[in-house]
């Protein structure tokens with residue numbers, strides 16, 4: 001499975017060093033959590049901070065927009081250096097239009113679903129995205145416990161994507177560590193977002209190697 005470290009758990013005063021650390025683990029991309037304090041209770045950072053980080057990493061920037069109106073800042077996130085722009089199905093954006101705009105900006109569109117949203121609700125958008133992110137915690141905070149009852153949803157999405165012969169990847173985010181990564185890999189996920197488990201690990205590279213082997 002691919003690994004996308006979530007830098008929400010990093011030391012932002014030393015973000016450049018943290019990005020170098022992530023690169024040295026051999027991870028596949030970097031997951032950047034944007035929170036607006038409206039769609040989720042928490043707040044993180046926006047395009048100016050993303051632009052500051054961009055020169056310090058050549059990795060793919062996978063930007064997870066936990067925003068009520070993600071459509072309002074698409075150009076800014078694109079200019080700031082996002083490679084994948086991921087919007088929530090539950091946001092107030094016009095979903096199909098917003099995904100098409102992300103593609104027109106030359107970026108990869110992705111869509112995220114919260115734990116209470118069903119797999120079927122994302123089916124109409126599968127042809128429009130490069131990736132579907134299944135939240136395995138309620139979005140908003142790092143360090144929460146993995147919700148095991150999300151596993152059937154991952155399997156259901158895997159089956160539908162394969163049935164349609166699409167190249168859409170399934171990503172999971174929330175409470176992922178070496179043990180839960182194994183469960184989501186078995187259910188059919190392709191990419192593991194890992195926040196606290198990676199940044200709190202004494203050997204982040206070993207964790208990435210372990211998840212790569214799944």
Ligand code: DX5
Pocket residue numbers: 006007008009031033064137138139140141142143144173174175176193194195196197
């Ligand atoms: C939570 C964020 C996650 C978070 C994951 O809303 O979307 O990306 O950083 O952190 P862990 O891996 O600690 O659950």
Ligand code: ZN
Pocket residue numbers: 006031032033064173193
């Ligand atoms: Zn995230």
